[in-house]
Amino acid sequence: MPSETIETNSHTLVTIACLSDNYAYLLREKETGVVALIDVPEAAPIKAELNARGWILNQIWLTHHHFDHIDGLPDILADFPAPVYGGAADAHRLPELDVALSDGGSFELGDTQVHVIDVSGHTIGHIAFFAPAAQAAFTADSLMAGGCGRLFEGTPEQMHASFAKMNNWPDDTLICSGHEYTTANIAFALTVDPDNAALQARNNETQSARAAGRFTVPSLMGLERATNPYLRSGDTGLRKELGMPQATDAEVFREVRKRKDNF
Ligand code: ZN
Ligand code: FE
Numbered sequence: 001m002p003s004e005t006i007e008t009n010s011h012t013l014v015t016i017a018c019l020s021d022n023y024a025y026l027l028r029e030k031e032t033g034v035v036a037l038i039d040v041p042e043a044a045p046i047k048a049e050l051n052a053r054g055w056i057l058n059q060i061w062l063t064h065h066h067f068d069h070i071d072g073l074p075d076i077l078a079d080f081p082a083p084v085y086g087g088a089a090d091a092h093r094l095p096e097l098d099v100a101l102s103d104g105g106s107f108e109l110g111d112t113q114v115h116v117i118d119v120s121g122h123t124i125g126h127i128a129f130f131a132p133a134a135q136a137a138f139t140a141d142s143l144m145a146g147g148c149g150r151l152f153e154g155t156p157e158q159m160h161a162s163f164a165k166m167n168n169w170p171d172d173t174l175i176c177s178g179h180e181y182t183t184a185n186i187a188f189a190l191t192v193d194p195d196n197a198a199l200q201a202r203n204n205e206t207q208s209a210r211a212a213g214r215f216t217v218p219s220l221m222g223l224e225r226a227t228n229p230y231l232r233s234g235d236t237g238l239r240k241e242l243g244m245p246q247a248t249d250a251e252v253f254r255e256v257r258k259r260k261d262n263f
Helices: 043-053 073-079 088-093 156-166 182-192 197-211 221-227 236-242 249-261
Strands: 003-007 011-018 022-029 035-038 059-061 084-087 099-101 106-109 112-118 127-131 136-140 174-177
Touching: 011 043, 011 174, 022 043, 022 174, 043 073, 059 073, 084 088, 088 099, 112 156, 156 249, 182 197, 182 236, 182 249, 197 221, 236 249
Parallel strands: 035 059, 059 084, 084 099, 136 174
Antiparallel strands: 003 011, 011 022, 022 035, 106 112, 112 127, 127 136
C-alpha cells in the first residue's frame, strides 16, 4: 500500500492509504522521536509503514467512532501497544480509551502541544487535533480537502460552527483529512463557485495528481480558505451564484451542503 511523506523542520508526517479511500497518519517529532498514529482504518498498511521505518507508537489518536477510522485498532495494539486518545463525549462508542479528551483541552506529543477541538457535524463528538508546532491539523471527516463530511448525526448549523473554529488556523496548516474524496468535492465546488480562479486551478492540479497516482491530501489551510465552499459562506461570488446575497453565513453553508447531498 502506498504512503507519502512530508518533512517539516520539526516533524515527519506520513500519510498512509488504507481500505479503498481512507487515510491514516503518522506524526513523528524529530527531536524526541515520539510517534502518534492518527486513526486506524486497517492495521496491515500501518504496520508495514512502522516496520519499514523501525518506529514504535507512543500514542494513538481517534477522531470519531466510524468503523473506517477505528477497526484496525486491536490488531495494531497487539504489535504496537500505545495509549489510545479519543473524545470523552464519544467514549461510549469508541474502543476503550486511555485518555478521554474534551473540547478546548490539550495534551503533548513529546514537546509538541496538541489542541483538541470538537468539530461535531459528521458525527456528534467528532474531534479534530491541531498541533501548531507541527503545522498540522487532523480533521478526518469534518473539514476535508475541498469539502466537508456528510452530516450523519449533526445539523448544518453544527458543522458550520465547527468550520468557524477551524477557520482560525494559519494558512500553512497541513489539513490531514480522512478520505481521498477531493476529485468529487472539487467537481461539486465548481457548480456553486464557478468563477473562482483558485478553484479552477485546484481542479486541474487535483486531476493531474490523481492521474499520476498521487494523494491530494494533506492540503493546506490557505488553499482550503480560497477554494473550499464550506469555508466561503461569506464570499460575494458564491453568494451571487446561489442567489443568497442577504443570507447569513450559516444559511449559505446549509444551502451548499444541501446541494452537495443532491449532487
Ligand atoms: Zn466517518
Ligand atoms: Fe470516514
